[in-house]
Amino acid sequence: SQQGEEDPQALSIQEGENATMNCSYKTSINNLQWYRQNSGRGLVHLILIRSNEREKHSGRLRVTLDTSKKSSSLLITASRAADTASYFCATARWGGGADGLTFGKGTHLIIQP
Amino acid sequence: DAGVIQSPRHEVTEMGQEVTLRCKPISGHNSLFWYRQTMMRGLELLIYFNNNVPIDDSGMPEDRFSAKMPNASFSTLKIQPSEPRDSAVYFCASNMDSDNEQFFGPGTRLTVL
Numbered sequence: 001s002q003q004g005e006e007d008p009q010a011l012s013i014q015e016g017e018n019a020t021m022n023c024s025y026k027t028s029i030n031n032l033q034w035y036r037q038n039s040g041r042g043l044v045h046l047i048l049i050r051s052n053e054r055e056k057h058s059g060r061l062r063v064t065l066d067t068s069k070k071s072s073s074l075l076i077t078a079s080r081a082a083d084t085a086s087y088f089c090a091t092a093r094w095g096g097g098a099d100g101l102t103f104g105k106g107t108h109l110i111i112q113p
Numbered sequence: 114d115a116g117v118i119q120s121p122r123h124e125v126t127e128m129g130q131e132v133t134l135r136c137k138p139i140s141g142h143n144s145l146f147w148y149r150q151t152m153m154r155g156l157e158l159l160i161y162f163n164n165n166v167p168i169d170d171s172g173m174p175e176d177r178f179s180a181k182m183p184n185a186s187f188s189t190l191k192i193q194p195s196e197p198r199d200s201a202v203y204f205c206a207s208n209m210d211s212d213n214e215q216f217f218g219p220g221t222r223l224t225v226l
Contacts, residue, residue: 033213035217042218092213099161102158
């Protein structure tokens with residue numbers, strides 16, 4: 001079953017604008033990760049935030065985590081056409097690499113040039 | 114490094130046939146994961162291995178599905194007999210069990226007619 005639920009399901013913005021995607025989950029977690037999937041391709045890891053962290057940055061990416069609300073957000077600043085992709089949040093229960101991920105259904109982001 | 118390698122990339126078969134999907138993880142990684150992606154159910158964890166041992170197969174849909182990892186550099190996912198509802202993209206991913214990030218292969222697109 002899908003634990004994570006992203007919203008919006010689809011988002012279309014102009015190049016240069018910021019894109020914000022949200023994710024909710026249901027059970028306790030060790031960490032939450034965001035992945036990107038370009039059409040017809042495998043997933044690529046973007047950023048990870050641990051359950052004891054509230055905010056993390058990586059380049060143009062900013063992720064927040066609110067464990068009391070069981071929610072996370074991914075912000076992409078100064079969007080580019082190459083950011084067009086689907087974005088998924090994924091939760092890990094135990095941490096450590098030997099732990100399967102539970103994915104949300106994703107947000108499809110379209111950056112209009 | 115070549116990344117996670119999956120074969121075949123596309124498979125079209127008829128209902129009732131046996132299907133075998135193959136995965137070669139990144140050298141040195143000791144955890145391997147099989148996921149399935151469909152429009153209806155999103156990305157689902159099927160099974161994962163650590164040091165070639167199956168750790169959690171609770172996501173395997175039914176007895177028609179089986180997975181093996183005979184050595185650290187090879188895994189198979191077998192469906193016998195296949196059904197149209199098995200049509201999906203099947204992803205293999207790997208990582209080190211000291212690292213939460215997972216590295217995904219390009220996927221195998223399976224169509225069962």
